[in-house]
Amino acid sequence: MRQWFKGVWEGFFTVLVGMRITWRHLFTYPVTLQYPTEKWPLPPRSRMRLFMKYEDCIGCGQCVRACPVDCISLKAEKRPADAPPIWAANGQPIKLHVAVFDIDMSLCCYCNLCTYPCPTNCIYMTPEYEFATSDLTQHLYRFAKKDAAFITEDPKKKAAAAAPAEAAAPPATPPAKPAGV
């Protein structure tokens, strides 16, 4: 008899205990993130879609060799001797004409190994991650362009000329914020 009363009371009481928990949660803030309109902040140096700045590429092919999954295909040929001289942004002369620079993002494993050997930092990871498509071939990004606007003036000479003026002035632009923060 005592056991029966105890059991009934316990059943009733434990229900109240459970109800207290749900009651508390009734008033808490929802943890849902409404994805397309709200996004989680990406951690610094997140590795998402690869991008390559064609104007800066010297066609050295080090990224191709670094890639463990062979997702980069590059075809470079010697520029004709009479072509106007062009330079990468860091001042390296571009000797090769990059005819093809394709990155197959469906193969890419986001290891970031290709960006380290690049002498001109023209290949890098962007925080862009929403590039799902219904067609796999659309993941093949072709970076070679016909009408690229190359630097046709030696940046080193230009910098040397501008140096006295810039030494007096503070640096014009602050360093760019890390991607995705």
Added chain:
Amino acid sequence: MDATYEYLVWLLPAAARWPSWLVVAIIAALPALACFTFMALGPLIYVYAERKISAFMQDRIGPNRVGPIGLLQTLADTVKLLFKEAIFPKKVDRKLFVLAPLLVNVGAFMPFLVIPWGGRLQPADLNVGVFYVVAIASLSTVGLIMAGWASNNKYSLFGGMRAAAQIVSYEIPALMILLVPVMIVGSLSLQDITRAQAGGLQNWFLFRYFPIMPVAFVTFFVAGLAETNRAPFDIPEAESELVGGFHTEYSGFFFAMFFMAEYTEMFVFSAVASVLFFGGYLAPHPALQQIGSLPLGWFWLWCKAWFFVFVMMWLRWTLPRSRVDQLMHIAWKVLLPIALVLVVVVGGLILVPATANGFFWDRWVGWPLTIGLVAFLFYVMVRALQWSRRRAQELAAAPRAAGQAVTP
């Protein structure tokens, strides 16, 4: 009928001079129209509330796409269900298959006939009100078994049989508990039972006859949960065991009818529980019974019934589904003895003239109990708000801490 006629004449004094066929037609049409409005619009609100409350209890947002804060979600769902094809599997018993949801709905909606929304605002003041509610409501059991049988599907049949076993078992304690207020008042009419609780919060039956009424209420509430097939007693339609139970084979409008019936049953049960134990359409204080000449009885009954609907939803998202043997254990070994004892005790009590209007300690227990309950609810509310505010501050201090990946 008479009450409705009086109400009509009270509303429109000219109606007394109208031809009798018109008056009869209006008297027949008004409650039918009111019930139909409930039938059509009620579940829209209940389903929305259920989804929102469940979402909030699980720290989610809930429907928020269709209309402002998702208000039109259930409307869209209804339209979808209405336009969906009603599929009849090849081997169903077509007649019973169609009849079953109708019968379930009849059982769910007919009790509206006797629910008093005010002194006059009641479709029909039957002198067998409580008995009528119970008798009509048990029609839906037949509908559930019929649906299970007609589906020609073993899981559906399981669901139907479980519904039968469960509802029949729980009707016994529920009916006995119904006898407690009925014996004290001496009338089966819901109107009389409500009037017997007039005079303010402390006169509601929950706060009188101290140990008897609170116990009776809790017992009745548990039995009612089982009778309306609500969690934690929703084994007839247990999704994870029976693939939906008796409504597995139903689609489109017929499925919607089962849904409507379930939510309407919830509301009916809550309204009956408020009439029996919480003073029905009576305000917590007599001064709040009406504003000027506008009677507020419907508002108070609405609020009370909604409170119980909310508690049922609250319980649903708190407790896991009980097993069949646990269900039967609760019905036969816990609720039935309690109900029997209460009925016997109350049966003895009403023979003692001094207790006819309550226990001698009603004044010393009823009032503290009333104030205690109100204070307790207030305390719980404040504590919950404090807790949630603290939690919000924690979240603000470390935003999205759990999801932030750490990359070297």
